[in-house]
Amino acid sequence: MSVTGAPRTGVTLRLLDKADKEIIKLDRAVLGAFYTFQHDFRRNPESGRLHLKRLEGHERLWSARVNREWRALMIRLGRDDWLLVAVQHRSHVYENLDRLNYGINYVTGAIEYVDLHVVEQKVLRSEPKPPAAPASVPAPEPAPAAAAAPEERLFAAYTDQQLADLGVAAPLMPIVRKLTTDDELLGLAEYAPRHTGEVLLRLRDGVPYDEVMEQVTAPVAVPEPEKNLDTDDWQAAVDRSQTVVITDDESLQSILEEGDFGRWKNFLHPTQEKLVHRRYNGPARVGGGPGTGKTIVALHRVRHLVRNLPPGRDKPVLFTTFNRNLAADLRTRILSLGGPEVLARVDITHVDQLATRIVNEADPGNANRRIDDTAALREWRELLVEVGDTRWNAEFLSDEWNQVILGQAVTSRNDYFVVRRAGRGVSLSRAERAKVWQLAERFVQRLETKGLETHRQVAERAARLETVRRDKTEKRAGERQDRGGLDNLDVEAGSGAWLRYRYRHIVVDEAQDLSAAHWKMLRAMVPSAPDDIFLVGDTHQRIYDNQVTLGSLGVHIRGRSSRLTLSYRTTREILREAIRVLDGADYDDLDGDTDTLAGYRSVLHGPSPSLRGARSWDEEMDLVVEQLRAWHDVPRESTAICVPTNDMVTQLADRLARRGITATEITQNGPRSEQGVHIGTMYRFKGLEYRCLIIAGASEGLVPRASVDAWAHTDASRYQRELHRARSLLFVAATRARDALAITWHGEPSRFLAPLLPAK
Numbered sequence: 001m002s003v004t005g006a007p008r009t010g011v012t013l014r015l016l017d018k019a020d021k022e023i024i025k026l027d028r029a030v031l032g033a034f035y036t037f038q039h040d041f042r043r044n045p046e047s048g049r050l051h052l053k054r055l056e057g058h059e060r061l062w063s064a065r066v067n068r069e070w071r072a073l074m075i076r077l078g079r080d081d082w083l084l085v086a087v088q089h090r091s092h093v094y095e096n097l098d099r100l101n102y103g104i105n106y107v108t109g110a111i112e113y114v115d116l117h118v119v120e121q122k123v124l125r126s127e128p129k130p131p132a133a134p135a136s137v138p139a140p141e142p143a144p145a146a147a148a149a150p151e152e153r154l155f156a157a158y159t160d161q162q163l164a165d166l167g168v169a170a171p172l173m174p175i176v177r178k179l180t181t182d183d184e185l186l187g188l189a190e191y192a193p194r195h196t197g198e199v200l201l202r203l204r205d206g207v208p209y210d211e212v213m214e215q216v217t218a219p220v221a222v223p224e225p226e227k228n229l230d231t232d233d234w235q236a237a238v239d240r241s242q243t244v245v246i247t248d249d250e251s252l253q254s255i256l257e258e259g260d261f262g263r264w265k266n267f268l269h270p271t272q273e274k275l276v277h278r279r280y281n282g283p284a285r286v287g288g289g290p291g292t293g294k295t296i297v298a299l300h301r302v303r304h305l306v307r308n309l310p311p312g313r314d315k316p317v318l319f320t321t322f323n324r325n326l327a328a329d330l331r332t333r334i335l336s337l338g339g340p341e342v343l344a345r346v347d348i349t350h351v352d353q354l355a356t357r358i359v360n361e362a363d364p365g366n367a368n369r370r371i372d373d374t375a376a377l378r379e380w381r382e383l384l385v386e387v388g389d390t391r392w393n394a395e396f397l398s399d400e401w402n403q404v405i406l407g408q409a410v411t412s413r414n415d416y417f418v419v420r421r422a423g424r425g426v427s428l429s430r431a432e433r434a435k436v437w438q439l440a441e442r443f444v445q446r447l448e449t450k451g452l453e454t455h456r457q458v459a460e461r462a463a464r465l466e467t468v469r470r471d472k473t474e475k476r477a478g479e480r481q482d483r484g485g486l487d488n489l490d491v492e493a494g495s496g497a498w499l500r501y502r503y504r505h506i507v508v509d510e511a512q513d514l515s516a517a518h519w520k521m522l523r524a525m526v527p528s529a530p531d532d533i534f535l536v537g538d539t540h541q542r543i544y545d546n547q548v549t550l551g552s553l554g555v556h557i558r559g560r561s562s563r564l565t566l567s568y569r570t571t572r573e574i575l576r577e578a579i580r581v582l583d584g585a586d587y588d589d590l591d592g593d594t595d596t597l598a599g600y601r602s603v604l605h606g607p608s609p610s611l612r613g614a615r616s617w618d619e620e621m622d623l624v625v626e627q628l629r630a631w632h633d634v635p636r637e638s639t640a641i642c643v644p645t646n647d648m649v650t651q652l653a654d655r656l657a658r659r660g661i662t663a664t665e666i667t668q669n670g671p672r673s674e675q676g677v678h679i680g681t682m683y684r685f686k687g688l689e690y691r692c693l694i695i696a697g698a699s700e701g702l703v704p705r706a707s708v709d710a711w712a713h714t715d716a717s718r719y720q721r722e723l724h725r726a727r728s729l730l731f732v733a734a735t736r737a738r739d740a741l742a743i744t745w746h747g748e749p750s751r752f753l754a755p756l757l758p759a760k
Contacts, residue, residue, distance in 0.1 A: 012081045013042050015255065016113060017194060017242030017267045023087050024256050026070075031256075033067040034087060039249055041072075045082070057097050060234070075102055075111065077234040083243060085113040092117075104231045105195070107167035109222040110241040111234070112193040114171050123187040124178060154179045154204060162209065166217050169196045176200065186572060189603040194242065194269065195220060197603065198566065205565075205599045220270040242267050254336075264296040264568075265337055275562055276300040283533040283550070284560040285511070285590065289600040290578075290735035291569030294536035295687070298509050299330070301534050303338040305505045306345045315347040316504040318525065322513040322544070324350050325670055326687045330509060347503070351518045352455045355462035358521070362465050368453040373398070376454045383443055392439065396715065400424070401440050403547070406460045407516040413437050425717025459517035466502075466524035473499045501527050510687070511537030512590060515546040519553040528554075539587045539595050541732050543683060545721055549592045557591055565599040569689055571606035574741045578734040580755040582727055609734075609741040611756060613749060617648075617697070620746040621655045624696050627742045628661055628677060631692045636662060638691040640678040642733045644702040649679050652696065682729040685736050693737035695730070700748040703730055727752055 023034060037050070041064060045052055051065040062082075063071045071093045075083040085102065099117040104110070155163065160173055168176060172192055179185050185204055189197030195216070202212045222240070230236070244266040246252045255266055268276065275286055275297050288294050302319050309316060319334065321327055327350040335343050349357075360366060371379075380394040404424065410416050416437050417430060428436065447453055476499050502525045508514065526532045533555060550557055567575055579597060589595040610627070614620035624641060631639055643649055649665055656663045656677065664673040666680030666688075678690070697703070704726035711719035730752050734741060749757060
């Protein structure tokens with residue numbers, strides 16, 4: 001049935017979650033036609049060239065012409081309100097129309113759309129073919145099958161009613177009953193409504209039924225007063241659904257062309273949405289593996305906090321992270337997500353820059369040059385040579401100074417005699433502590449004489465300054481309360497400023513890499529109140545030696561810690577190998593307990609990582625060139641190579657240039673150029689992602705570096721920390737890859753690759 005009549009204005013076109021993922025896969029010419037279609041449809045859906053008509057046998061499902069070959073499928077919610085659910089080739093649109101299922105889920109109250117034919121074809125009838133392993137390395141033994149026996153149904157233990165009560169989409173129930181392998185389940189999760197996929201994945205992970213009900217279904221279930229919802233009230237249902245209104249061409253372009261961030265700007269997972277909007281009675285933490293959307297949650301949390309601020313022009317929300325590259329990226333994303341009005345109320349800066357600002361504010365004439373830990377270690381070595389002290393190791397003294405003296409804000413010799421040194425591995429007598437303290441004092445004097453100071457010194461000083469400011473602020477607040485809420489104008493005017501906390505809310509990204517001094521500073525910058533500190537991070541990705549227990553620093557997250565488990569970035573093949581690199585090592589949760597990646601998984605599918613060895617670094621660089629040429633159809637800017645050392649970056653860039661491949665180095669300020677393959681050390685890849693990535697130089701002696709083993713007999717605690725850090729670096733590097741990962745080495749492969757390689 002065609003729609004005719006005069007054009008109308010005020011047409012609303014919405015996009016259903018997951019429809020965008022199918023649209024973006026369209027051929028470029030078809031995608032261009034779709035842009036034109038949605039523009040014309042919003043202006044006048046009744047235009048004759050759109051051929052808008054209701055599908056036979058369906059009350060609300062309509063089709064419209066995108067171009068000669070392709071059609072848009074839409075649910076008509078109201079007279080001028082449309083929900084776009086798919087774009088399909090016309091040869092598939094008008095056949096077996098009963099395969100197209102849509103309705104309102106009676107548990108979640110959300111609109112769901114399923115093409116049963118597509119699901120059956122993609123899930124039950126397609127067998128994924130494992131890619132051939134490179135000739136130089138035998139194919140790894142397959143991991144033990146997590147799936148049940150071939151004929152055993154994955155969800156046989158649950159009745160249809162139990163699954164329905166969890167919110168599993170009713171039209172998919174017959175297919176759910178046929179699932180026998182994890183591959184089939186993951187395939188179904190890719191095409192099923194999001195809630196159905198999460199419920200089934202959690203059950204398959206062994207999460208008890210009652211916990212799935214509590215953690216997954218209850219947060220998105222229709223409230224009790226609406227339990228008898230009207231399944232014909234589509235306008236009410238759309239408010240409960242994962243949809244976005246296409247307001248203009250730019251909004252659609254943002255969704256389709258900004259990758260995962262474009263999707264997450266509009267389609268937050270219900271679990272993420274809950275974390276973003278929840279009111280917390282104090283500090284809260286969100287953990288999860290790479291690609292689970294922790295940073296996205298932090299970004300939306302910042303926008304949520306800003307939108308709930310009273311009017312003003314100040315910046316009461318601090319958004320911070322551990323380096324300048326990430327801070328710059330956060331600024332760009334906040335602008336894209338919330339616009340100038342949100343950005344104007346947020347102070348976005350990396351944590352060392354924040355500490356420097358505090359110190360400079362207190363000492364504006366300070367002209368000391370800041371040095372990093374590597375430069376500080378060189379100063380320690382030179383000091384030991386100058387004083388002729390051979391008993392102490394420079395690395396040990398540097399760690400003692402950073403972790404104990406600065407980390408616990410020890411300011412006197414007597415305090416150092418009694419301070420706890422948990423996790424340091426080597427015990428010290430009173431006489432030994434006296435000698436270490438003497439050397440630390442000489443080290444500080446040495447830096448002062450040379451006009452130097454470390455970032456850790458600055459952070460510790462900033463923490464002390466902010467603590468003093470907090471104490472004064474609270475004292476003034478107490479005095480004000482005693483006066484019945486009146487300010488003491490003489491005292492306030494004499495201080496030169498109205499003392500108050502710097503921020504109302506603080507949001508921290510990559511929290512695992514902040515030091516104890518950083519946390520002390522942040523804790524003192526915001527009053528202890530609901531929604532004061534919100535942090536996201538994953539200790540499996542810790543790349544700096546900052547071991548902290550947040551509770552001991554006044555950041556109490558017990559009972560307010562959540563975890564995300566579904567990766568939206570990395571394929572399950574890459575994810576499986578990356579987790580095996582960790583090899584079951586224990587990681588903390590920032591508060592004294594153990595963190596875990598249990599249940600961490602992906603619904604994305606791709607080729608298994610390539611593992612190739614060479615006899616020399618020269619030969620390995622040729623393998624890298626060969627791999628890049630194999631990825632010839634991937635834009636160079638979407639590929640990257642990470643290596644263990646800066647020298648290898650230089651050598652590899654030179655080799656690529658001589659082979660006609662443009663490359664650009666990743667510096668602390670980001671890539672030097674917008675064009676070419678990105679090359680950098682593993683430290684530079686934190687927070688980045690690429691379609692295809694090569695980890696080169698993954699050799700024993702480089703990952704971990706050979707000097708680490710020296711600690712095995714002299715400082716077992718330091719040895720374990722260094723191994724953890726090296727594993728984390730490799731894990732972080734591997735999970736930067738979205739679609740394809742290649743790992744190469746020369747000589748002996750890194751010990752961390754052993755779980756990925758055949759046993760010798």
